[in-house]
Amino acid sequence: MVAAPFSPLGSLSVYDSNDETPHVGTRFPDKSVQLTRILAAPNSDELLKDLATLVSHRGVVFFTDQDIDIEKQKELGTRLGELAGKPTTSKLHVHPISEQTPELTADVSVISSEGGIARAGYSKSARASNGWHADITFEPIPSDYAILKIHTLPSVGGDTLWASGYEAYDKLSPAYQKFLEGLTALHDGSGFREYAEKLGRTINDPRGSPENTGTALQAVHPVIRTHPVTGFKTLFVNRGFTKRIVELTEEESEDVLAYLFRHIAENHDMQVRFRWNKNDVAIWDNRCVFHTATNDYEGLRQGNRVVSLGEKPYFDPNSKSRRAVLGL
Known part of the structure; x- marks a missing residue:
């Protein structure tokens, strides 16, 4: 007998879904699967905890044509992190x-082609690959x-494209993995401070955690971190x-x-790579994926983003890689 993959x-198996690639991305294609109904379900804690677990394993999860408003989007962001065990x-x-x-x-970010967060420092002549990042890793609590x-x-x-930090770790040689483990890196968001100064704005402070304060917008994190939900090792530089x-x-x-x-x-x-349709929703885990928008269009592209804060990144030398745990 062969073990089932x-x-x-978990409890989300009652809904139709498909993996977009072997390593990253799961989609719920039927628009009858509404996040607002999951939030209001009698077993919503179970469903949301399993959704958080799914996102942490698959990196990013897509939902089709959602009716969720911004207040429910904020509730979803809050409950996902809480049910997954964040501080x-x-x-x-x-x-x-x-x-x-x-x-x-201010705890909602407008993602707009007209500027601001989405296109701060954007240059049409730069390589598109320069846009890869994970959200707000310059914070002590990202x-x-x-x-x-x-x-x-x-x-x-x-x-928008997402890339798996788990698979990025697993594709490195064992010798290179060992070299990177235990190293730390400086993350810096001073570009946002410069943008604020240019527009005559002040930096918001504090920023969702007592530790996310001040205007330095810098933090030092492990190059390889251990994911607290999956236990997998993941690359954590962007x-x-x-x-x-x-x-x-x-x-x-x-x-x-550079490498x-x-x-x-x-x-x-x-x-x-995800091709958006109106009112689609993507939920991703910034601890284990990177993402980048594709600036290949004319006209307005706009949406609202809610970002939850997690825990201080750490590396557990006894943790294992995704491929090792799943036998891939």
């Missing part, structure tokens, strides 16, 4: 340059889950915010990071 769906001091993130408006509070609903789209283009490996010389750090950034961007066998 591992499935992280009680970790709330929804307030982005350094998010604005408080009558329609949206993100666990993020939820994006896109409500306005161009007629064509504007896809081109958007990681500036320096602390334990290496400047030139050594530049060479290692790791290419490793993430150029291995399309550990990536998933």
